[in-house]
Amino acid sequence: MIALKHMAAGGAATVSLRAIAREMGMTAGALYSYYDTRDDLVIALIADVYGQLAELLDMARTTRPADDPGAQLLAVGLAYRQWAINNTGEFQLVYGDPLPGCQAPEGAAALAAEYRACGVLLKIVAAAWPAVERSQAIDDYRWSDFDPAFVAMVGESFPELPPSAVALSLRIWGRLHGLIALEVYGHLRPQILDPAKLYHAELVDLTRTLGHASPIRSSA
Amino acid sequence: MIALKHMAAGGAATVSLRAIAREMGMTAGALYSYYDTRDDLVIALIADVYGQLAELLDMARTTRPADDPGAQLLAVGLAYRQWAINNTGEFQLVYGDPLPGCQAPEGAAALAAEYRACGVLLKIVAAAWPAVERSQAIDDYRWSDFDPAFVAMVGESFPELPPSAVALSLRIWGRLHGLIALEVYGHLRPQILDPAKLYHAELVDLTRTLGHASPIRSSA
């Protein structure tokens, strides 16, 4: 698409139609050849960025051997944080305040990207599932606890994954996201000087959740 | 102050000076009697809201016995999520996209509230610290890893708390925040139908981190 590299400079609330046009050397009206309305543009933009992130995370995953889910999770986690920090604008676009009246009918594209991103974690958890301690899967989840479209996607890609493993994946996602969101929005710096160290500790703890004791050292 | 209950209706990006004025039956110009500029108003608003949150969390903490940190953490976690869901506008204001050119010199008020909120977790961790498994505190943190102003606050309120315990508190904060942020911004609903259940499982897991095996049941 044409809407690939607009957000680089713009923050998040700065995503004005005119700013985008300005940034790519065009006038505002010209964009209406591609998108009917501003919201359509932003929605497409979000989907685009989200798709890039999903691909990036999966790439990071494949840099580690498939039989070492802990290392994979660590790589994905680090890539996630790095992306968020290097592209705060995109991060805010995807995970930040929803544009007024946008988020609701976000279209299928962004949701597909989100499923793809979740799929990265699902792959890791699927690989580690046999080794994960039972105590983690306290609550017996049922497929009825999840969105039908989502279970369809999961069932297709991971036929033999139990619902509890999916729930664990979502929880892992939350743990990755939490510290990153706090750091990106400046809620960690006033306390700790090196958020990377804290995040790394969280990642190592997470790998232990996967039943994997890999004290891998990575440059902070 | 007068700026107590303005944000109730307004979203987050909707925090325009005029919208606030409109909501309290005044005109825009009138607000300039209280604040020199719009940013000043928003900054004060953020500090106000953040302070309310900190107080609410500490209240939630004291509803459980002081010798049961796990129960306290669970109560605080549930209160945090409930607040975020019931007041998404305030949540976005405090933890969402920073207003353009605001977040940087956020003033001392909001930061003080943030310290107060962290203090709630610090109290819990401090109470539980003797029982927490050593494996959690992998990395030996030093006071030099933290912001001087923050260590001053910590050292004053919790003289005998080691740096690693502070780091653990921040990590717990991240875990609480992660799932909540995802849910509030609508990134969980497309997958799981009942985010509360997932969050509760995370909380129970967290209490185990505190070395406390309390399978407390709470209404979702």
Place this chain on the structure above:
DNA sequence: TTCGTATCCTACACGGTGTTCAAACTTACT
């Protein structure tokens, strides 16, 4: 009363926003 202060309003200037539209331009096909 008269003064001063504080609060609120109306009205305005100025800029940025999304959107539309006719006209110019580019490109490619016949």
Place this chain on the structure above:
DNA sequence: AGTAAGTTTGAACACCGTGTAGGATACGAA
């Protein structure tokens, strides 16, 4: 060359945002 489709421009429109100035109204103090 001629034509048609697609793309871009520039100007316009209506709207909403901040910030400012001047004029009302209240109230307490001298």
